[in-house]
Amino acid sequence: MKTNKKYKVLLFCVLMVLFTFGYTFKTSALVSLPGRICIDIPQSGQTVNSQGITIAGWALNSSGVKEVDIFVDGIYVAKTATNILRPDVNKAFPGYPNGDKSGYSYTIGFDVLQLGNRNVTVRAVGNDGTVTDQSVKVNYSGKSIKTTVDEPVQDSTLNGDVIVRGWAISSSGIKVVNILVDDKKIGQAIIGQPRPDVNAVFPQYTGSEKSGFSYTIKNTSIVAGNRKITVEAVSNDGLIDRKNVSVISKNTGFKYSIDTPTGDARISKSDVQLTGWALQNAGVKQINVLIDGKQIGQTTTNIIRPDVDAAFPGYSNGAVSGFSYNIDSNYLNEGNVNLTLLVTDSIGNTDVISKVLNVKESRICIDTPKNGTSYDKRNVTIAGWSLHNAGVKEVKVIIDNKTYNAKIGQTRTDVNNVYPGYIDGAKSGFTFTIDSNLLQNGRKDIIVKSVSKDGTVIQASVPILVTNTVISKGQLFIDDPINNLTSNDSDVTVRGWAIHTYGIDKIEVLVNDRVVATTTTSVARPDVAAAFKEYSELVNIDNSGYSLKLSKNLISEGSNDIVVRAVAYNGAIVSASKKITMIKPVARLAIDSPTNNSNVLGQNILVGGWALNSSGIQKVEVYLNGALLGNATLGISRPDVNAVYPGYPAGNSSGYQMTIPSTSLARGSNIIEVKAYGNDWDCVVNTVRVYNGFSKTIVLDPGHNYGGDYGAAYTLNGIYYSETQLNMDFSVKLKAILEAKGYKVILTREASERSTLSLYDSLKARVNAANSINADLFISLHHNASIASSASGVDVFYSSWRPNIDTSGLVDIGDDTFDTTPSLPAKNSKVIAQKIVDAMAATGYLNRGITDSNLYVTRNTNMTSVLVELGFISNPAEAAKCANPLEQNKKAVAIANAVDAFLKTN
Template sequence: MRKAAKIVVINILTIIFTLSIVWTSGKVSNAVEEDMVKVGIESPLNIKSDLQQLYISGWAVAKGQLKNIEVILDGKSLGNANYGFYRRDIGEAFTSYSNSYNSGFVLAVPDDTSEGKHKIQLKISIIDRNNQSKDFVIEKQFIKATKNLESKLAVEDIKDEDSLSGELNISGWSLISTGTSRVQVLLDGSLLGDAQYGYSRKDVANSYSQYFEADNCGYNFKIAENSVSNGKHKITIKALGNNNEIISKDIVFYYNLSMKSVAAMELSNDSIVSKTFTISGWALNAKNIEKVKVYFDWKYVGDATYGYQRLDIGKAYRDYPNSSNSGFSYQLDISQYADGDHSVMVQPIGKDGSILNDNALIRNVMVANKTVFYGIDERLSNLKGKTSAGISGWVTSPEKINDINIFVDWKYIGKANYKYTRKDVPKKYLDLQGENIGFGYSLDLLKLTKGTHTFMIQFITESGNTKSEYFNFEVNRFLIVVDPGHNNAGDDGAYSTIDGETYCERELNMQVAVKLKSALENKGYIVLLTRQPLEILLDDLSESLAKRVNLANSLNADLFISIHHDKNGDASVSGVSTHYSSYRPDLDNDGIIRGQDPGGWSYTDLKIDSTPSYVAVKSRELANKLVSALSSDLNRNNLKAHDHGLNVTRNTKMPSVLVECGFISNKGQAQDCSDDSIQEKTAKTISETIASCF
């Protein structure tokens, strides 16, 4: 008849496994020794109970006859355990052991153990197959705690309102009096999985030694990069105890935010202020705000206090961290400043290091003793076709004007010239400093990109009083770089001598380029040449091509046109062709294949962009229109447009086309190409075609 093992529970007996086997008699090898006895200690159990008995139970199998299992608690023998309970699970797991199906053991004794650590030893006596007696000692430690310990859960690595990106590492530690069975990680309420639990945490054990699992209570969970959508999220860490207790902690965080910094200053422009006044508003950043710097007349005066409650902003900008506490305020003492207009600026700085410079965060205020008066004649309007623009006006004050500083896009670029005669200014201003109060400054538009810019002028008096004004202006110029191909040395062009007349491609290229420049300028374009008439350049081929490309790129040109003339060993060949490049390695490297020229010409190892960029598409469009218009207007063979991948069309960062105007190896065409009127017609056709596209 099989013995039946009872399922029992005890007081909170929480266990630390420290299992070892000690051989006490006989001489055998380690390999045989480890295989001689296998033991599993399954209780004391890690659950709470009101029973007053201590149960030691488990299973043991041996290769040989197992005589008895003596139980020793803290060095005191409790007697022999009852052995031979039916254990089907052990029998199926250890089929090579003869007693495995009846390998269960149990011993119940009154529980008079104190709180704290205890050690159980099982002394297992066997007779091996050689009829030798051997003893083995198995040890197990446990901690007894009869009081309910408060469960604790810590989340490290991330904090509330953090802004995170990349792979997320969720780590911390969990302490539950009956032991932590698992730690779950949830994102926005959905289970992601179980964290790895059991990492060594000696620091926690030093503080919470009364918890049995404190030594190894750490957990860790990783969330793969970009597996979390952008925006606001809630991560929940849920620890489950062996007694079914659940403790959890929520952390709100923001992932991979790409929103721009936003802010507002709640001070009306042109406010009249005195003594002290308050500069307030709110500021938000995807990584949270580090500080809000305050400037008065472009000088740093201090940091605003940040973190005031703004529930209205929290409601309007829910996806930004800390939006409900995004208010700032600063008290500014202006008692030592001169009367007149002044500028106030706040500059929010994010924890990611970004600085928000915004016109909306700048205010002019009127301080009501010393005042600066000024007038600006022109405000940078009607700039199309201009390479520079003049700024002029007048400025005066009861104090001497020391400096007139010029800023573009909030960057200092120079000082205006001062002391021009201005008799036209009203007398009340001339009485302050006389007639020589005019100023002027020439702004180089070629250094500015196309689009909207901010211009600011700053007047500074002898005492340091400042007066500033700024306004936006549009740079709507269209800059075309015209490249007369080749030079006088390493990048020289073709030559052809027909009937004693020598045709030089380099010179013909320049003649057409000069005429094209004039034609384009008449249409309002800004045009620059890569080399000038009569200029002798001796660069080698590589340097020559690089300089042409770098000039266009450094100027942020809108279009690049390279003028060339062709030559062929067959004198009968004539016509015009154009060349562009769909392959733009500095702009787009997607969709690059080895391909064929759509124009039908054969090139070795030609790279074609199967998904061309906007610049490449515009280049192809212009190349097709140019070859069609030139062949028609000049009555020349249409040799088509070709995706050629030439250096100057490949490496420029704007639409670019190389034009082969004709063949100087063909007598008739060479004569046409050198004819002044035909060159004018060529330039006219090219300029009109460009105007139709841009």
């Protein structure tokens, strides 16, 4: 129909052209050709119902057509040109420039058209400026859609959520307005919002009064960078109109989720699998994991998560937004633990994810059966309780490799009271019962596994013995060693077999009653299996052999008892024994430092030396005055020792050492004891004495001997008093007290000696003992005697005359010689003599004073020297007092204090 109509219109136009041309040709043959224009379509008055009005026709101008301008209702709309082939026109009106290409066609867009009667004018403009117009009236009722975006404006910079606002109208009404970011649809705008302004301009459009739309693009959907926002309006009749707005987004949107641990995050104290996802505009670079503020590691990132990408489109890392991390249980202390994830994107921005984890230890306890309970044809009931922070899911019991489900949820308020705060803690009990006839004989572990609702598994086990039908009996044999084996410093192989109807729990090897090794029966012994068929159903008789090598270090030198015993699962023991002899090089121990009897006042002591043992040295203990200080450092290089005693293990590093701080030392004499233990427990002991005190030496002289220098002796009231003995008793006490004060004390005779030297030789030896070592003080100790039994008291003698060191100023008075210009030792002797006698008297004796006398020992010693008379043993009361150990001690302390006070300052 349309084609026919168009054809008729075209024909009409050509006839008109022919008529006009003919007329002009005839009347103005010399005038230039007139301008011509024709609108072929649409016909005047035609109704056009499409997405625009197409205007087509032809135009001619004698100077050539420069352009064709289109006007709607007198308003310029567009221009076009004549360039469509129209040979028909050229044939009808020859002579025009480009007459064969005089056609034009232009579609006026619906967006510039308003519905209703429109006056469309076409104007041809010639190159010489002449114009030719033609108009046509059209009723425009076509499909149309028109969209305007008010916000955001083009090239604006945005931060945060973006509001998209505008209006859309269509001749058929707007169905939907879609919002797209970077060509990806993110939602539909709310439409139908009042727009009276639009209605005022386009009243003829259905619903233009409510043509407004709006939409808020969440910041997470419009990531940082140059973004394109598209508003896509769709009309009810299917027209689509898109408007693009370019914007710059400054968003750093961040979205995340922790998937596990889930929910309220009650977890067991066990390794925890952390999983989740994080979305960042610039992509996630790394996620640091912190527990209570302390970094513990980094998650694995870039885990594929298409689900996240679909739910939150637009993120660059959406498809690989997953992360995971295994949190070691060591970081999870019981209580609330703060989990922090520090998420860093690829441009350095960070975001934080926080979650509080509630951590509780998973617990399990088997109350019954008790360890090692034996069952003979009766029910075995396994009962106990278990706790998980997330709640108990199930409890399984495993016996004889079979798994059973226990009943859970038994009331246990007692457990809940002790461990409060667990889900269902008051119903934490479990129980399971099985007939022991269903179980295999022998020892076995019952295993109980408790599974948490979060997947944590904990277990406990208890050994029981099932003895439904067994008689307890067994045998054990030692193949090696042979009895009375002699080992020359070598390891010893212990080998044999053992069988028991209850099964053998373990084989123990004892050396001299000490268990030194444990093994099991695991060596194939078909010979034993063949010989003892009656055991075959009850034990693993095929592997009844045992074998182990006993280190020579575990065996002492000499004769040793080797016992092998098999312990059956019911506790029964079968054993056998052998004797072996071990030959070893002798153990050695030396203390190189400190030197015996050395003075170490105020110094730390390096205890050092070396120790050798054929089994190797296990430890070297150092004792001070009987108390263990500790183990010395071993392994110190001593090639010298190895050269002298080759063949010992680690001889080249046989040195040991330990430092004793000076503050640990007692004042005076200290005994350092060193004990070297071999790996065979053989022990060698050595000791040294050091003096921690003044570097002064006192020679104590217990007077008299048992022959030519025999002292006084009395029997009073039936008691025998010997001066020789009492002098020694007292001297030993005084020595100990002085040593405790730090002095080196030497006795001129020892308690065990029974010297019978002549008087002269005896005295000479005593003086020599002091002079030969340049002693600092000499004290000769005596007890007095008198024919008058009432005589009593103490006195002290010294000698101003010292013929060995000073011969000037001598005067003789009677039989005695005195020095009027005494030497320093002589002067000091007088001073200390007075101090000693006063000190003794203060303990309850008559003070008989001091006397300058030519006694041999005070005269011939070259140092400060005195002779002390400690009391009269001819006086019954004083003899008893002098023999009383408590009284002796009192007097010795008094003398020692006087000596100490003197020697400290002299």
